[in-house]
Amino acid sequence: MSGVAAPLRVYWELTRACDLACRHCRAEAHPDRGVDELTTDECREVLRDLATAIAPPPHVIFTGGDPLKRPDLGALVREAAGLGLGVSVAPSATTRLTADVVGELKAAGVEGMSVSLDGATAARHDGIRGVPGCFDMTLRAAGSIVAAGIPLQINTLVCRETVDDLEAIAALVAGIGARRWSLFFLIAVGRGRVLTPLSAAEAERTLEWAASQAGRRPFVTSTTEAPHYRRIVVQRLRRAGRSVEQIRRSPVGRGFGVRDGSGILFIAANGDVTPSGFLPLVVGNVRRTRAAVLYRDDPVFRALRAPETFRGRCGACAFHALCGGSRARAWATTGDVLGEDPLCAWESDAAGEGGRS
Numbered sequence: 001m002s003g004v005a006a007p008l009r010v011y012w013e014l015t016r017a018c019d020l021a022c023r024h025c026r027a028e029a030h031p032d033r034g035v036d037e038l039t040t041d042e043c044r045e046v047l048r049d050l051a052t053a054i055a056p057p058p059h060v061i062f063t064g065g066d067p068l069k070r071p072d073l074g075a076l077v078r079e080a081a082g083l084g085l086g087v088s089v090a091p092s093a094t095t096r097l098t099a100d101v102v103g104e105l106k107a108a109g110v111e112g113m114s115v116s117l118d119g120a121t122a123a124r125h126d127g128i129r130g131v132p133g134c135f136d137m138t139l140r141a142a143g144s145i146v147a148a149g150i151p152l153q154i155n156t157l158v159c160r161e162t163v164d165d166l167e168a169i170a171a172l173v174a175g176i177g178a179r180r181w182s183l184f185f186l187i188a189v190g191r192g193r194v195l196t197p198l199s200a201a202e203a204e205r206t207l208e209w210a211a212s213q214a215g216r217r218p219f220v221t222s223t224t225e226a227p228h229y230r231r232i233v234v235q236r237l238r239r240a241g242r243s244v245e246q247i248r249r250s251p252v253g254r255g256f257g258v259r260d261g262s263g264i265l266f267i268a269a270n271g272d273v274t275p276s277g278f279l280p281l282v283v284g285n286v287r288r289t290r291a292a293v294l295y296r297d298d299p300v301f302r303a304l305r306a307p308e309t310f311r312g313r314c315g316a317c318a319f320h321a322l323c324g325g326s327r328a329r330a331w332a333t334t335g336d337v338l339g340e341d342p343l344c345a346w347e348s349d350a351a352g353e354g355g356r357s
């Protein structure tokens with residue numbers, strides 16, 4: 001097994017409640033909190049479990065819905081930080097996300113925050129999100145986060161409707177002062193069906209473009225549900241004559257092998273555990289079983305950490321240990337969580353070193 005032995009990042013959907021209703025929301029959020037949400041005490045217990053059962057302690061990302069819809073968010077951030085867990089927050093850009101709230105989260109020990117920006121103008125962003133005024137609130141929130149000295153990540157949806165705007169969004173991300181730009185490649189499930197995913201050829205061109213930006217922008221670029229960005233970066237670095245060790249030490253090298261269920265674990269608002277927020281295969285619930293045990297022992301998680309058993313092109317691919325494809329997209333499009341990721345254009349040759357895209 002060559003996957004990541006313990007979760008590095010725990011994405012925790014504290015609530016599905018959100019005052020926005022974005023067209024492509026993964027959580028299909030609604031305004032009110034669910035009656036089955038984990039209580040504050042249950043959340044504290046899970047945090048203690050994560051801190052004691054996993055070495056090194058993982059980084060926890062509180063997400064939603066909008067985690068600010070929970071009045072105990074600051075207390076949970078403080079608890080996580082006090083336990084030695086790294087902790088980030090991914091709030092929604094609403095009127096709740098004020099400079100004062102950002103300051104409180106900073107005082108509680110938050111190490112990073114992220115907001116979503118899907119267009120370089122109000123017309124583009126609000127059109128994609130389906131929420132008027134969201135663009136202005138996002139820029140205001142981003143400014144407050146940077147001003148507070150909290151490392152900011154901007155998340156951007158990549159699909160047919162946004163791809164021609166990426167260059168302009170990149171310039172905006174740089175101007176805002178973000179540390180990281182994460183490109184989320186649409187998986188057309190849930191509300192995401194209202195938007196159109198890129199073809200494999202379009203994704204390849206987009207990832208090549210993103211890789212070409214490295215060193216020219218003041219932020220690090222990463223991808224969500226497009227791990228073959230690593231294959232593209234590695235191929236470029238090899239062509240530039242970089243050694244294996246230099247590649248491993250690069251920003252992309254530090255993510256090798258991390259994908260849904262391998263280095264990543266997701267806790268839903270009701271405590272259900274899945275390999276990621278985009279892969280709704282429930283393997284258990286933290287109310288009954290420790291998250292670390294589910295990650296370590298559940299057959300689905302174990303299979304997701306064994307890329308040599310993947311099928312189709314991902315199974316045959318020389319890059320599968322560092323990439324492995326989006327397991328969420330394989331599941332959504334083929335029903336086979338170990339199947340190939342159709343967003344990747346790569347065909348390995350028999351030796352695995354050549355191939356073509």
Ligand code: SF4
Binds near residue numbers: 227228231318326344
């Ligand atoms: S074929 Fe699969 S494992 Fe290989 S680079 Fe593409 S997505 Fe990654």
